[in-house]
Amino acid sequence: MTVRVRFAPSPTGFMHVGNARTALFNYLFAKHYGGKLILRIEDTDVERHSEEAVKVIYEALRWMGIEWDEGPDVGGDYGPYRQSARLDIYREYVEKLKEKGLVYECYCTPEELEAMRKEQLERGEPPRYTGKCRHLTEEEKEKLRKEGRKPVLRFKVPEDRVIVFEDLVKGRIEINSRQLGGDFVIVRSNGMPVYNFVVVVDDALMKVTHVIRGEDHISNTPKQLLLYEALGFTPPKFAHLPMILGTDRSKLSKRHGSTSVKEFREKGYLPEAFTNFLALLGWYPKDGKEILSMEELIERFDIKDVNSAPAVFDTTKLNWMNQVYIRSYPIDKLTELLIPYLEKAGYALSSFDRKWLERVVEVTRDYFTVLSDAPTYMETFLKDDFEVLDEAKNFIAENPDRVKVIELFYEKLKAFDGELSQEAFKKLVKEVGKELKAKGKNLFMPIRIALTGKMSGVELPILVELLGKERTLKRTENTLKQLSDIS
Known part of the structure; x- marks a missing residue:
């Protein structure tokens, strides 16, 4: 007997995570047994039906990596696959x-x-x-x-x-x-x-x-x-x-946050992470492994292992899982996915070399929970004309010698001839510290403020290497102008 299952959603304009989980379990079950998944559109509610809503279903499923063997758009021997027909x-x-x-x-x-x-x-x-x-x-x-x-x-x-x-x-x-x-x-x-x-x-x-x-x-x-x-x-x-519940053990709803596939996609969850997470809502692999590719999910999935007790939608776990996937994602693909979020934040990415941008993604992605975090953590690399934060200005004002650290660093950098590598930067900072007898936060914090306007962030040697000499000089000049009333 060939296994034949179906996912039969109503085109309401969004795909709830409960429906998405149902579609996924049907897909895993069918593929585990070499069977067929049928997509059938239940569109007899004429007033609520729209082609746009059907498109939402297609996009959500394909984003999750679910392909159907029979359906309205792919045909099959048992159609029509829309109830209205x-x-x-x-x-x-x-x-x-x-x-x-x-x-x-x-x-x-x-x-x-x-x-x-x-x-x-x-x-x-x-x-x-x-x-x-x-x-x-x-x-x-x-x-x-x-x-x-x-x-x-x-x-x-x-x-x-x-x-x-x-x-x-x-x-x-x-x-x-x-x-x-x-x-x-x-x-x-x-x-x-x-x-x-x-x-x-x-x-x-x-x-x-x-x-x-x-x-x-x-x-x-x-x-x-x-x-x-x-x-x-x-x-x-x-x-x-089983039902999907929020962490308060009530039925998952809008008050728990996002509930549609589209919302999770727009926030910047990777499809592989989202699908992997959904698979563990009510089912758990016998070997205990949680990070699983679609192929591994198909291989391990057994409907008999599905728990009859309600499953809890734990966003904390989803976030952890998304971080794991982000950190192991191919850099070129991850960069491509991040570009829309960066452009939406106002960055003109055409002025940056693609390989350079990929390198920035590589050194910042460990900080991301979702893709929409990228503008926040990549800002330090992309924005030269920043405002020095008040807390940073106050720190400099506490000790006038801290401005001297920035001024000397600027002079030494200006006179520096060669590639501004991480080692070269460390050497410059060491020379500044030696000449001014500055160390610890009195040495490193002023330079961080000079290059970022903030008191915390990415490792400075990595930042400087990626910025290069000209952009590092430009930032230092910008900061000194904003601190002119202190010196």
Whole structure:
């Protein structure tokens, strides 16, 4: 049997991390067994659908490194892969249920249904449809139609039947049909079929062998199993993934911070780190290794190892993982990814040599948590006309000899002839210290302030080597002008 799984998102305009995790687990499962991943777009909600929203789904999945074998944009033998293009197929199977006498028209208004619900709650009963319209005569139906009522189509739920299925994550699940809320709607009054019906038809006709989805769908599964049986389909195996919670153990939401793939991408998380992190939300490799490539994830992934307990979205761990990936990323690729963040911060990168820029990335990337940190840590290398910070000015003002350190360093640098290497810089600083009898913070801090305007930052020998003599002189001149009132 060829494993066939599907990821079937609704195009809402963003990809939540929960959906992204579901897509990833389906992909890992399919590829582990040499199977197929189907991308199916559930776009029957015409009001919310847009092509831009579909594009968001494609971009999010591809950014994560997930490729599908069948789908709206790549084709396949079991299409169409958009529900909006499958309405004729659904009508055909609605007719099959009608022929079997397993559905009926319901003319109850929303107000009547709400009154029914309130009465049941007042009696301490769980809300369920009473089957009020199940036995309407043709005369009664015609009367209701003349009132302008448009019926929904309800599926007849068998009374007091235990529905059992073996969940690959949760184990054996038993639900009594009395817990399903009564006869449920499969076609709305506007003629549009509903989720629980179309998903059964789609999964069956697309020969889906395993349905891997969030545990919020567990309550839908017994309804779907009844429909599989009614339509004569063999049901797939089900695996319901644990909830994703915030660190406060409540359901992950906006108040915990970013929740969409796009937000994490824009902040500057690497796709490899984000995907690796998502894979560990509810699953953990037996060998305990956490930093895993997509190939390693595919090799190790087993749905039976998915934990049934909720997974906690720990941003601290994601940040750590992203740092690990940043530090090992190919410099040329990392530089390419950083350029948009640097340009957005206002740096004209065309004035810098690409190899030089890569060297700056190499010496600063250990400080990055996300790519958007780059402008902050690379500023020291990219910006010559900086303002000396007040705390730095105050430090210099405490001891006038500290200005003399900067002045002598400037004179020696101006007279220096040759390549300004790290060793040459250290030698110049040593000479300044010897002549002025300055050492420690009275020697090194003034020079740091002269070159950066700050009292902390990157190692100065590295900075100077990358700046070169002319830019180092320019910075020192700039600082001396700002300190002129102190000297």
